[in-house]
Amino acid sequence: MTGILCNDIHSKLNPTRVARLLHPASEAEVVAALKEAARDGMAVSICGARHAMGGQQFGEGTLLLDLCGLTGLGELDRERGTIEAGAGIKWPELIEGLHARQAGEEVVWSIRQKQTGADDLTLGGSLAANIHGRGLNLCPIIGDVEAFTLVDATGEVRRCSRGENAERFRLAIGGYGCFGVITSVCLRLAPRIKMERLVEVTTIDRLLSSLQRRIADGCLFGDFQFSIDERSPDFLCRGVLSSYRPVAPDSEMPDEREELERHHWEELIRLAHDDRAKVFEVYSSFYLRTHGALYWSDTHQLSVYLEDYHAALDHECGAEVPASEMISELYVPRDRLIEFMAAAAERLKDGAVPVIYGTVRLIRCDEESFLAWAREDFACVIFNLHTEHSEAGIATAAEAFRALIDLALSFGGSYFLTYHRWARRDQIERAYPQFAEFLRVKDAHDPDGRFQSEWWRHYRNLFEMP
Numbered sequence: 066m067t068g069i070l071c072n073d074i075h076s077k078l079n080p081t082r083v084a085r086l087l088h089p090a091s092e093a094e095v096v097a098a099l100k101e102a103a104r105d106g107m108a109v110s111i112c113g114a115r116h117a118m119g120g121q122q123f124g125e126g127t128l129l130l131d132l133c134g135l136t137g138l139g140e141l142d143r144e145r146g147t148i149e150a151g152a153g154i155k156w157p158e159l160i161e162g163l164h165a166r167q168a169g170e171e172v173v174w175s176i177r178q179k180q181t182g183a184d185d186l187t188l189g190g191s192l193a194a195n196i197h198g199r200g201l202n203l204c205p206i207i208g209d210v211e212a213f214t215l216v217d218a219t220g221e222v223r224r225c226s227r228g229e230n231a232e233r234f235r236l237a238i239g240g241y242g243c244f245g246v247i248t249s250v251c252l253r254l255a256p257r258i259k260m261e262r263l264v265e266v267t268t269i270d271r272l273l274s275s276l277q278r279r280i281a282d283g284c285l286f287g288d289f290q291f292s293i294d295e296r297s298p299d300f301l302c303r304g305v306l307s308s309y310r311p312v313a314p315d316s317e318m319p320d321e322r323e324e325l326e327r328h329h330w331e332e333l334i335r336l337a338h339d340d341r342a343k344v345f346e347v348y349s350s351f352y353l354r355t356h357g358a359l360y361w362s363d364t365h366q367l368s369v370y371l372e373d374y375h376a377a378l379d380h381e382c383g384a385e386v387p388a389s390e391m392i393s394e395l396y397v398p399r400d401r402l403i404e405f406m407a408a409a410a411e412r413l414k415d416g417a418v419p420v421i422y423g424t425v426r427l428i429r430c431d432e433e434s435f436l437a438w439a440r441e442d443f444a445c446v447i448f449n450l451h452t453e454h455s456e457a458g459i460a461t462a463a464e465a466f467r468a469l470i471d472l473a474l475s476f477g478g479s480y481f482l483t484y485h486r487w488a489r490r491d492q493i494e495r496a497y498p499q500f501a502e503f504l505r506v507k508d509a510h511d512p513d514g515r516f517q518s519e520w521w522r523h524y525r526n527l528f529e530m531p
């Protein structure tokens with residue numbers, strides 16, 4: 066069989082055979098690749114670190130451009146607090162690069178937000194999904210973007226911002242690579258500050274008032290990690306609320322503090338699979354011990370990611386079929402969160418698809434991107450569901466996710482397009498009424514269908530586009 070087999074890193078449920086793979090190392094090489102593809106009538110897919118889980122980064126038979134080589138750091142504007150960075154740069158390199166540039170300076174500019182749970186994700190992939198972190202007052206990353214450079218289907222290079230090529234700016238952020246290759250990003254930064262972690266164990270009915278209190282108290286980040294034990298009344302109800310409040314700049318940072326190391330995470334993930342009551346005890350007692358500990362506003366957002374952990378787990382448990390965790394993120398108006406969580410607990414309590422991990426976070430409304438998922442100030446609920454890679458296992462997980470989407474929609478909410486493409490057409494139309502228009506606008510910008518992915522092809526078929 067010809068071609069190169071690719072897959073996403075986390076779910077491993079998107080095996081796709083691309084025709085060719087190129088690793089451009091400069092914008093000029095991206096332009097040349099796109100011109101050559103246009104000449105040869107070849108469709109192009111675009112990937113960064115390959116963590117999206119709905120086939121957005123690969124297209125069967127396409128030329129795959131892997132942008133991870135575009136890692137340059139350009140101008141740091143200390144007046145405005147912005148940095149120009151290559152779209153292939155990953156968060157740890159970006160943070161380290163910023164620190165190195167500003168060593169010994171009084172004000173150190175650094176990132177405002179990044180994803181939780183994984184660090185080796187590219188800036189380009191982050192823009193294309195319009196990601197968010199655990200900010201308590203932040204909108205998705207579009208709010209952190211000043212401008213970017215985009216190479217379109219014909220190989221033309223354009224700078225896009227709110228004042229220049231504004232339509233492309235709105236389309237490409239959250240546009241999953243459908244409008245061109247982002248080569249470089251001007252990212253808005255924030256001064257790096259010291260913060261203390263405040264930890265409490267609370268319940269879902271008190272969560273929003275606790276969060277409001279924390280926000281009023283100055284906390285900038287936070288999340289609530291809930292119990293995943295479906296046999297307990299605490300299921301999706303009791304959880305650990307961690308929030309982060311700025312402290313005086315001259316506060317002494319500790320040389321050492323208790324951290325969850327790699328082996329702790331391995332143990333937690335194993336417990337989440339075979340002792341879901343204990344995992345909460347272990348996790349919450351660790352967090353409670355760190356109440357009052359000091360962290361930096363940028364590096365506290367970094368986390369341990371266990372590459373390929375599920376293969377080891379499958380082996381250890383003697384699993385007959387491989388499995389992985391599939392993620393979903395549901396959004397609900399904040400005043401419907403309690404009802405949503407109760408309904409989700411009712412749906413998931415049979416344990417047919419065990420919840421391995423879950424959190425609640427907050428998001429502020431995104432009024433800018435075309436395919437905005439943060440239509441209002443939502444509560445965001447993340448579920449990691451154990452998914453067996455058999456036909457029946459995938460069908461059961463897909464059904465559970467569709468049920469969760471139905472619940473979120475019934476409370477006036479929505480869901481994130483980054484994970485899986487299992488939603489029904491009526492669900493996507495309710496969550497994203499602009500989706501058919503999104504596909505039409507993509508065709509208008511790219512009439513030859515240069516940019517193609519399995520994700521885009523799926524939705525074109527679902528929406529019966531000509």
Ligand SMILES: Cc1cc2nc3c(=O)[nH]c(=O)nc-3n(C[C@H](O)[C@H](O)[C@H](O)COP(=O)(O)OP(=O)(O)OC[C@H]3O[C@@H](n4cnc5c(N)ncnc54)[C@H](O)[C@@H]3O)c2cc1C
Nearest residue numbers: 113114115116117121181187189190193196197241242247
């Ligand atoms: C364990 C885990 C935790 C996560 N946590 C969060 C979270 O906390 N918050 C959140 O919002 N998301 C989260 N995500 C989702 C993740 O942020 C997105 O899927 C993101 O797009 C992945 O970036 P990537 O570099 O891996 O991109 P890829 O998966 O390689 O690509 C994703 C999309 O971006 C496009 N793309 C990539 N690079 C470019 C470029 N240079 N130009 C144009 N298009 C490009 C691709 O075509 C594709 O459509 C998580 C995912 C995982 C697996």
